Amino acid sequence: MSKSELITPRTLKGFRDYLPDAMVAREWLIDTAREVYRSFGFAPIDTPALEYEEILVGKGGAESDKQLYRFTDHGGREVALRFDLTVPFARFSAQNIGQLGTPFKRYAIGPVWRGENTQRGRYREFIQCDFDTIGTESVVADIETALVITQLMERLDVGGFSVRCNNRQVLNGMLERLELVDEQVAVLRALDKLAKIGADAVTEELMTVAGASAAQAREVLTLADVNGSRAQVLDELVPLVAGSETGEAGVARLAEIVGGVTAAGVAEERLLIDVSIARGLDYYTGAVFETFLDDAPAIGSVCSGGRYDDLASLYTKQRLPGIGASLGVDRLLAALEELGRLEGRGAARPVFVPRFGGSLSDQIALAAELRDAGFAVELYPEDRKLGAQLKYADRRGLPVAVIVGEDELAAGTCQLKDLRDGSTADVARGDALVDALRALMSRGGMIVP
Amino acid sequence: MSKSELITPRTLKGFRDYLPDAMVAREWLIDTAREVYRSFGFAPIDTPALEYEEILVGKGGAESDKQLYRFTDHGGREVALRFDLTVPFARFSAQNIGQLGTPFKRYAIGPVWRGENTQRGRYREFIQCDFDTIGTESVVADIETALVITQLMERLDVGGFSVRCNNRQVLNGMLERLELVDEQVAVLRALDKLAKIGADAVTEELMTVAGASAAQAREVLTLADVNGSRAQVLDELVPLVAGSETGEAGVARLAEIVGGVTAAGVAEERLLIDVSIARGLDYYTGAVFETFLDDAPAIGSVCSGGRYDDLASLYTKQRLPGIGASLGVDRLLAALEELGRLEGRGAARPVFVPRFGGSLSDQIALAAELRDAGFAVELYPEDRKLGAQLKYADRRGLPVAVIVGEDELAAGTCQLKDLRDGSTADVARGDALVDALRALMSRGGMIVP
Numbered sequence: 032m033s034k035s036e037l038i039t040p041r042t043l044k045g046f047r048d049y050l051p052d053a054m055v056a057r058e059w060l061i062d063t064a065r066e067v068y069r070s071f072g073f074a075p076i077d078t079p080a081l082e083y084e085e086i087l088v089g090k091g092g093a094e095s096d097k098q099l100y101r102f103t104d105h106g107g108r109e110v111a112l113r114f115d116l117t118v119p120f121a122r123f124s125a126q127n128i129g130q131l132g133t134p135f136k137r138y139a140i141g142p143v144w145r146g147e148n149t150q151r152g153r154y155r156e157f158i159q160c161d162f163d164t165i166g167t168e169s170v171v172a173d174i175e176t177a178l179v180i181t182q183l184m185e186r187l188d189v190g191g192f193s194v195r196c197n198n199r200q201v202l203n204g205m206l207e208r209l210e211l212v213d214e215q216v217a218v219l220r221a222l223d224k225l226a227k228i229g230a231d232a233v234t235e236e237l238m239t240v241a242g243a244s245a246a247q248a249r250e251v252l253t254l255a256d257v258n259g260s261r262a263q264v265l266d267e268l269v270p271l272v273a274g275s276e277t278g279e280a281g282v283a284r285l286a287e288i289v290g291g292v293t294a295a296g297v298a299e300e301r302l303l304i305d306v307s308i309a310r311g312l313d314y315y316t317g318a319v320f321e322t323f324l325d326d327a328p329a330i331g332s333v334c335s336g337g338r339y340d341d342l343a344s345l346y347t348k349q350r351l352p353g354i355g356a357s358l359g360v361d362r363l364l365a366a367l368e369e370l371g372r373l374e375g376r377g378a379a380r381p382v383f384v385p386r387f388g389g390s391l392s393d394q395i396a397l398a399a400e401l402r403d404a405g406f407a408v409e410l411y412p413e414d415r416k417l418g419a420q421l422k423y424a425d426r427r428g429l430p431v432a433v434i435v436g437e438d439e440l441a442a443g444t445c446q447l448k449d450l451r452d453g454s455t456a457d458v459a460r461g462d463a464l465v466d467a468l469r470a471l472m473s474r475g476g477m478i479v480p
Numbered sequence: 481m482s483k484s485e486l487i488t489p490r491t492l493k494g495f496r497d498y499l500p501d502a503m504v505a506r507e508w509l510i511d512t513a514r515e516v517y518r519s520f521g522f523a524p525i526d527t528p529a530l531e532y533e534e535i536l537v538g539k540g541g542a543e544s545d546k547q548l549y550r551f552t553d554h555g556g557r558e559v560a561l562r563f564d565l566t567v568p569f570a571r572f573s574a575q576n577i578g579q580l581g582t583p584f585k586r587y588a589i590g591p592v593w594r595g596e597n598t599q600r601g602r603y604r605e606f607i608q609c610d611f612d613t614i615g616t617e618s619v620v621a622d623i624e625t626a627l628v629i630t631q632l633m634e635r636l637d638v639g640g641f642s643v644r645c646n647n648r649q650v651l652n653g654m655l656e657r658l659e660l661v662d663e664q665v666a667v668l669r670a671l672d673k674l675a676k677i678g679a680d681a682v683t684e685e686l687m688t689v690a691g692a693s694a695a696q697a698r699e700v701l702t703l704a705d706v707n708g709s710r711a712q713v714l715d716e717l718v719p720l721v722a723g724s725e726t727g728e729a730g731v732a733r734l735a736e737i738v739g740g741v742t743a744a745g746v747a748e749e750r751l752l753i754d755v756s757i758a759r760g761l762d763y764y765t766g767a768v769f770e771t772f773l774d775d776a777p778a779i780g781s782v783c784s785g786g787r788y789d790d791l792a793s794l795y796t797k798q799r800l801p802g803i804g805a806s807l808g809v810d811r812l813l814a815a816l817e818e819l820g821r822l823e824g825r826g827a828a829r830p831v832f833v834p835r836f837g838g839s840l841s842d843q844i845a846l847a848a849e850l851r852d853a854g855f856a857v858e859l860y861p862e863d864r865k866l867g868a869q870l871k872y873a874d875r876r877g878l879p880v881a882v883i884v885g886e887d888e889l890a891a892g893t894c895q896l897k898d899l900r901d902g903s904t905a906d907v908a909r910g911d912a913l914v915d916a917l918r919a920l921m922s923r924g925g926m927i928v929p
Contacts, residue, residue, distance in 0.1 A: 038538050040574035040795040042528055043559060048572050050580070051523035058514070058524055065507070070851050072830040072858025074500035075507055079491055079605050080529065080561075080591060081549070089487050100530070102551030105595045110492060112529075123497050125489035131499070132875055134861055142529060146554045156528050169861035171835070174844065182851075287840075294841035295848040346489040381521040386620070391736075392743035395623065399744040402519050402631075409521025412583055412618035426581055 045146075045155030056364055059377035060187065061140055061160060064358055067183045068138040068162045071175055076137045078119035080144075084109040086122050089345040098145040112144040116159045117342075117355075124165060125346035133166025133351070154361070163355030165342055170284060172354050173318045173338060174291030180322055180334050180356060181297050189333075189367065191325030195305035198285050198318050199337070202309065204278015205254065205271055209247050217241035218251060222309045225255055255307040261289045264304040281317075288318060316340045320356055327366040334358045381407040382468060383429040383450070385420040388436030397435055397445070404465045406472075424450055431471050433464070447471060494595075494604030505813055508826035509636065510589055510609060513807055516632045517587040517611045520624055525586045527568040529593075533558040535571050538794040547594040561593040565608045566791075566804075573614060574795035582615025582800070603810070612804030614791055619733060621803050622767045622787060623740030629771055629783050629805060630746050638782075638816065640774030644754035647734050647767050648786070651758065653727015654703065654720055658696050666690035667700060671758045674704055704756040710738045713753040730766075737767060765789045769805055776815040782808045830856040831917060832878040832899070834869040837885030846884055846894070846909075853914045855921075873899055880920050882913070896920060 042048060049057060065075070084101050088111070101111035113119050116139045128135060140160045149155060162179060164172040177194060184192045202219070206212045221236040230252055237248040257267045265286050272278025285304055292302050310319045317338030324333060336356025343351050367373050384398050398408045409429065411420045417434075424432055434446040439457075447467055448455045451474075458467045491497060498506060514524070533550050537560070550560035562568050565588045577584060589609045598604060611628060613621040626643060633641045651668070655661045670685040679701055686697040706716045714735050721727025734753055741751050759768045766787030773782060785805025792800050816822050833847050847857045858878065860869045866883075873881055883895040888906075896916055897904045900923075907916045 037796065038534055038794050040535070040571045040792075041532070042575075043530055043532060043553075043557065044555065046528035046530060048528070048576065049524075049526040050576060051525060051586070054524040054526055057526075069827050069830075070856045072856060075498075075503040076500060077498035077503055077506075079495035079497070081492055081495060081593070081605065083490070083492060085487055086489070100551075100553065102549075104492075104549065106493065108492065122489045126491075127497065127499060132872065134872075136858075137500070144530070156530065164861070167861045169863075171840065171844075171859060171861035175859065175861075178848075290841055291844050294844040296845075343489075345487050347486065378518050381518075391620065392739055395620075395740050395743040396745075399627075407519045407521060409585075410620060410624065412613070412616045412620035412624075414618075423581065423583075 045149040047154060055377035056373045060360060060364060063186050064160050064183060067179060067186055071179050073136045073138045073162050076139055078123050080112055081110050082113060082119060084111040087111045087113060087118055098147045100144050100146055114145050115143050116161045121343040122346055124351055125343040134164055135166050136164045138162040158360040160358040160360050161355060163353050165351045165353030168352045170287045173288050176336065176354050176356055177288060177292050177302055178295050180320060181301050189324055192322060193300060194302045194320055194322045195308045196288060196302060196318060196320050197306050197308040198281040199315055200277050200281025200317060201268060201272060201306055204275035204281055207275040207277055209250055211243060211247060214241040219309045225307055257306050260299055261304050310337055314339050318354060324366055326370050330362055330366050333363040379407055380428065380430055381409040383424040383432040384408055384410045385417055385432060385434060386411050386414050387417050387434055389440045393440055494598040496603060504826035505822045509809060509813060512635050513609050513632060516628060516635055520628050522585045522587045522611050525588055527572050529561055530559050531562060531568060533560040536560045536562060536567055547596045549593050549595055563594050564592050565610045570792040571795055573800055574792040583613055584615050585613045587611040607809040609807040609809050610804060612802050614800045614802030617801045619736045622737050625803050625805055626737060626741050626751055627744050629769060630750050638773055642749060642772055643751045644757045644770045645737060645751060645767060646755050646757040647730040648764055649726050649730025649766060650717060650721060650755055653724035653730055656724040656726055658699055660692060660696060663690040668758045674756050706755050709748055710753050759786055763788050767803060773815055775819055779811055779815050782812040828856055829879055830858040832873040832881040833857055833859045834866055834881060834883060835860050835863050836866050836883055838889045842889055
């Protein structure tokens, strides 16, 4: 086939390949999330990538419609690729909750697709990693949502972070008091921009869009000034919602969450009550969460969620209140990469066994021996010069080579070579080799079996 | 919203939800596959679900065209959902192999989509789980492919199994001798049906479709009668290909594979040379593999693959010979389920902590204490009667409850309840609890942290 007849290999705009380094990091992050979710009793489910279009657009406005990848399938069905994991979970729950019972705690991890603009490093295919507890209004589910997020950040070793928690009812209580309840969505949208556009611009928006007076806007913004320890914030909130049943209930609920996370040993700075956290999505009705990295605040929240009144009202009459959150896989990976916190994460690097001296059978037996001891082993397939083989290992980032030539084979030893600094040592085969390999592999924080 | 206004929750024909039990099993199987792939130095990659249609249909005939989910996206591009992981890997390699270098060993795991008929438990969305070594013709890659498959079956504890290995060159050599080389594809297709339709029907097909004489058909079928130990089969093959360079090279290559797997300690019955294994796909050119479970032979091969001459010739002039195989995730899960071999597999079941007596803070602290010791813990969120809570735990299949009422709290003890037989024991909090819990959880082959 001549060059001109080749098909140009390329990915679609907004789509990308994951090369091994990026993929190892992604697997590590997702594995860790799964472990934490499981440790709180969340069970995995999966739903199809393709659904009936009416299932997916049921609630979505014009905005998500535009993002939808939709088409007519071979059977004439109007179908679409899922744009999140929440809508399919709602459909799933309506179908299966009778069999599964409540409360039901699930996690789901998988790609979603949105045909939106690809500016600012956004992709049209990305991974979501969600957990939700449905069928209960208990504050235990709120507390555990906070605990899952803090555990996850600890386990991912992201450095300093803060989970910021609010309760929509606190804001609603204040709006009740100010008689601004009807403008709730507009107020939330404005308040949500506080960190980005500042107090003056938010005041402006509250007045022009939400129809607040200057005094009302000022009062709404006092919420954003409330800060301090969890106990202090709770104290300060009491007068701001006094007289509003909703607001008082909201503060009481926040106090229960604070009690729960404190009982579980979560440090003050790791979970803050932050009443400026509103989360724009209007379906949240109770607790809301956002999570910020101390060293990368600009990337925004890496794990967000909240409580909703009813998950699946489009598909079933059974009311399913719940709470959940979503880990921003790609955003967090990008941040950790930038912070140099992905180094040495993920699966252990293989030990390199070059083909050198001895017979192929000898090398295969050596590789099998090391694998049995728990190491990953990469045996070079081609019979090339040792230097070329070691160059390959270096490019692959393999830290250690085990070299067995004719002499070593006769003596029952092998040469251990640290490919990072070139140092070598002769070691007897068997336990001595395994011990020495473990010691060498663990240098520089490498993962060791 | 009235009942009639609800959207009927349903999945598309040929698609399905994975409920927790099925999903736990799937995660376990895929995790195990990843561990084995990694232990041989395979690295993960991922490619998009959507590709340019021309990338995917490049080589596919009318058959795979029909299966393709294709449509025009918002930008007017002709796009399609991937129908396997091999074609995207070919495109990926053409784009990235310069940066990655060869040899390159990758695994890839993810859903693929085919709009084909849904008869016989086939789904239109299913998981593929592939590994390939490209950029080398070394027999080491052939040997390691066989080793990965046998290791995988061992680690998955599938019971008795056999990996069946052949080399296309052996058959080609015989066809050279019989002057049937031009009918190679027709012969392979006929031979591939041997187990299903029997020798007479294959003879018939060889004569009518492949144009073989009765004597030629008989000779082709002698291949299927060759059996015995690996060494015996190799001996018997020598005369059948004598005089054909291709055939002799094929037998020599099989002998090297046998030498390699023997050196790695693979038992005779776990890897057989079976010259009736042809694999219909005409792009295989060397070693081919299929894998059968002793206790479920009817389901066919659960892991298959082979060597090909050039992976990405549609997209690049760089020749990329390679070898790989694909684990049939759904097929194997169905077989293991039927054989009762999924019991107790997968993630450890959570310990159940009901809300009972004491304060919520006490229960949260207990759950945190057990989680710190490595257990998954499920705290019941609602303050209901203990009986109702234990009924929930039973339905969830949770094996053990840790109950701390007022008395236990005061005494620093707790009640351990085995939910499988109802037996109880009082244990002191701390190390004694952790030890007792471990002992109890491990009963009946449960996984324990």
